[in-house]
Amino acid sequence: MSITAQQSLEIRVNGEHRRVASGSNIVQMLGELGLDPLRVAVERNREVVPRSSLAEVPVADGDEYEIVHFVGGG
Amino acid sequence: MTAQQDIEADSWTVAGRTFTSRLIVGTGKYKSFEENAAAVEASGAEIVTVAVRRVNIADPKQPMLTDYIDPKKITYLPNTAGCFTGEEAIRTLRLAREAGGWNLVKLEVLGEAKTLYPDMRETLRATEVLVKEGFEPMVYCVDDPIAAKQLEEAGAVAIMPLGAPIGSGLGIQNRVTIRLIVEGAGVPVLVDAGVGTASDAAQAMELGCDGVLMNTAIAEAKDPVLMARAMKAAVEAGRMAYLAGRMQKRLYADPSSPLAGLI
Numbered sequence: 001m002s003i004t005a006q007q008s009l010e011i012r013v014n015g016e017h018r019r020v021a022s023g024s025n026i027v028q029m030l031g032e033l034g035l036d037p038l039r040v041a042v043e044r045n046r047e048v049v050p051r052s053s054l055a056e057v058p059v060a061d062g063d064e065y066e067i068v069h070f071v072g073g074g
Numbered sequence: 075m076t077a078q079q080d081i082e083a084d085s086w087t088v089a090g091r092t093f094t095s096r097l098i099v100g101t102g103k104y105k106s107f108e109e110n111a112a113a114v115e116a117s118g119a120e121i122v123t124v125a126v127r128r129v130n131i132a133d134p135k136q137p138m139l140t141d142y143i144d145p146k147k148i149t150y151l152p153n154t155a156g157c158f159t160g161e162e163a164i165r166t167l168r169l170a171r172e173a174g175g176w177n178l179v180k181l182e183v184l185g186e187a188k189t190l191y192p193d194m195r196e197t198l199r200a201t202e203v204l205v206k207e208g209f210e211p212m213v214y215c216v217d218d219p220i221a222a223k224q225l226e227e228a229g230a231v232a233i234m235p236l237g238a239p240i241g242s243g244l245g246i247q248n249r250v251t252i253r254l255i256v257e258g259a260g261v262p263v264l265v266d267a268g269v270g271t272a273s274d275a276a277q278a279m280e281l282g283c284d285g286v287l288m289n290t291a292i293a294e295a296k297d298p299v300l301m302a303r304a305m306k307a308a309v310e311a312g313r314m315a316y317l318a319g320r321m322q323k324r325l326y327a328d329p330s331s332p333l334a335g336l337i
Contacts, residue, residue, distance in 0.1 A: 014131055040129055048171075069140075073123055074155060
């Protein structure tokens, strides 16, 4: 399914531009990105979004997201 | 209690969580997730440090650390490696808490890239903020007994002085300061950074540390799994030697065989 400019929101995820469908919440956005909400943490416009409320927070045009997970480290 | 029972019952507690292994291992620098998982298994570690980084949104189906090291079996200790300000470290740990769902974290705020020495002013400030926010920070720090005390007063749940610069493998450079930190601390003390080989880990434990944290010494060994086993044995040997109480040093020889009855 292609997303046209009218139906979509322009956001920035980990520094990259992305488009998601209008009306999406964060869980739906993660789904579109192919990410499992249970394995990542999400920061929206520099504020951490609690995992419990990911499905309730709507994605807004111009949002900036950082999506992180655990990787090997010392 | 006999010494044998003592060592079998030996455990340590940080922020209300009790562990029997006194070795914490990192999960960086391994050739593969498989090798990393095998080394963790061989080390007997119950805690691993992990970093918090952006997911690769260009390739979201890449294998993940959690596929190989189960966070339900091994405690993940998120770190702030690579953070050079208190703000970056706090931001990282707020995300880590959400990703992992727990408050036990490792704080490190670095001062410069060349030595990776901690910036203690920022470290102390970040510790205070994190504690206010309900975190339980285990804090990487210089081997300075005064700084260690200040961190403890600020609410650090463990003090983790460097033995030598991160990744250097130079071994414990100042046994005196590590011992002074151990003697003055009311929270666990773990040597974090600088261990190069098994004797370094044993030495940390002989000084009375509650544990040792290492990454490169295992990951960059020719055979990481064998080195992980060596480190497990070294930490246990050092701990037992500490509990056993070493003999006094003498300046000159003292014969082990009786002098009486010589022919």
